[in-house]
Amino acid sequence: MSLFLTLLMVLFSGHLSSAIFCSMVIIFLATFYYSTHRHKVFLVDFACYKPGDALMGTNEVTIEHVKLLGVFSEESMAFQKKILKKSGIGQSYFPPAFWKLPPDSCMADAREETEMVVFGAIDDLLTKTAVMVKDIGILVFNCSLFNPTPSLATTVVNRYKLRNNILSYNLSGMGCSAGIISIDLAKTLLQVHPNCYALVVSTENLTHGSYSGNNRSMLVSNCLFRMGGAAILLSNRVSDHYSSKYELIHIVRTHKGTDDRGYKCAFQEEDDNGNVGVNLTKDLAATAGDALKANIATLAPLVLPVSEQLAFFANLVRRKVLKMKIKPYTPNFKLALEHFCIHAGGRAVLDNIQKNLELTDWHMEPSRMTLYKFGNTSSSSLWYELAYSEAKGRIKKGDRVWQIAFGSGFKCNSGIWRALRNVDPAMEGDPWMAEIDRFPVQEP
Structure with missing residues (x-):
């Protein structure tokens, strides 16, 4: 008994x-x-916003239009042209305010951009999942540079008439890694609120965040960031196990904010003429590398097979205890993970990670093609990359996906997902399907 x-x-x-x-x-x-x-925690589905062709521009068109704005010196124009040429970005999208002459980055234009992107992504997500808005109990919204009152989370609540006891959160200033942070917050809330759906929205605002001065370290952001956003639906309902795409396995967050160089390497401030922008210092690359190493040190024991962990430990003993002059051992994450979604921050970022993790061109393809087609869409770039892998028919049941994001502060965050079923590209209405057959393309 x-x-x-x-x-x-x-x-x-x-x-x-x-x-x-x-x-x-x-x-x-x-x-x-x-x-x-x-x-x-299950990922039921997600949707990425694809702007209309009227908002798309090549690098050449972008440079010509920026020149017409009349706010940059000849030296700044030459610098931006050089950065764009090396960026790995091809055709990408800008908000309506960017194409206006004369430029007018007012509050109304910034709201228009956000609502266009966010409502477009959420509408697609609700259509794909057929979930009723009254069943959504948690809302997490992240946008770093544009945070009006009422909050953007409240804008979503108002538009979709979400229930009056919804748990809503609006994250700001968290940088490009805020998407994983939002997933982590939603996951934590789902642990204490059973039988619940969580809506996560990740975006950035170019209209409000663009820089109009001539400081080179602030001009880099203008060259890399583009319009985009994603909406993700999470669930802790047992009944959603069979209909969801992925299960969240691990989230590992690393924060280097105690280091002054890391804290200042991506810093929003005014230039000498009072123009506000994000200053990217020369310490950014080194800080990102240190943050990635620290993040991997925590993540590796959670995902790597025992053989790789033993090889890493043996190498560490030889170097630190026996004082042997050998190279540090790089764990083979390809033995533990099938797909890699690395934040498309720029070509240099992707090159360094590919080298450090010894990834193949096939593994890097989703990130590089996302950078080429959509540019750096900040916290939502990881979802455009996952959508690319789905559109290519790569995601099979049991596959594991590693999302890696970097953000100001400085932060490096990882999310590990396991596919619960084969993802059929023919059933997906993602931003790649209309032209997926022409990818990959040669980067500029």
């Missing part, structure tokens, strides 16, 4: 003291179970 039935028999046996004791035991066991039981 089970312990539970035994306790119930004692509870109703007429012995008050025993009944009280057994009641306390049952309450304790129930509390212990629910405090230690972790709800699985």
Whole structure:
């Protein structure tokens, strides 16, 4: 006879003291179970916004239009042209305000951009999943540089008439890694709110975040960032296991904010003429490398096979204990993970990560093609990359996906997902399907 039935028999046996004791035991066991039981978190589906062709421009068209704005010196124009040529970006998208002459980056234009992107992505997501908005209990919205009042999260609540007890959060200033942070926050909330859907929205605003001065370290952002956004639907409902695409396995977050160089390497401030922009210092590359190493050190034991962990440990002993002059061992993450979605921050970022992780061109293709087609869409770039892998028919049941994101602060965050089913490209309405057959292309 089970312990539970035994306790119930004692509870109703007429012995008050025993009944009280057994009641306390049952309450304790129930509390212990629910405090230690972790709800699985499923990614039901996601959607990435694809702007219309009227907002698309090649690098050549972009340079000509920027020149017409009349706010940059000849030296700044030459510098931006040089950066664009090396960026790895081909045709990409800009918000409506960018194409206006004369330029007018007002609050109304910034709202127009955000609403265009966010509402477009959420509309697509709700169509794909057929989830009722009344069933969404959690909303997490992230946008670093544009944060009006009411919040952008409230804008979503108002547009879709979400329920009045929704748990809504608006994250700002977290940089390009905010997408993983938002997923982590939603995951934490889903652990304590059973039978619930969480809507995560990731975007950035170019209209409000563009720089109009001549400081070179601030001009780099103008050359790399582009219009885009994604909406993701998470669930902890057991019934969604069979219909969802992925299960969240791990999230590892690394924060280097205690290091002054890391804190200042991507810093929003005014230039000497009062123009606001994001200053990217020369310490950015080294800081990103250190953050990635620290993140990998935590992630590796969670995902790597024992053979790789032993090889890494043996190499460490030879170098640190035996003082042997050998190269540090680079774990082969390809043995543990099938797909890599690396934040498309720029060609140099992708080149360095490919070299450090010893990834093949096939593994890097989703990130490089996302950079080429959509540019750096900040926190949403990881989802354009995953959408590319889906459109190519690469995602099979059991495959594991590693999303890697970097952000100001400085932060490096990783998310590991496992595919719950084969993803059929023919059933996907993602931003790549209309032209996926022409990719990959040669980077400029």
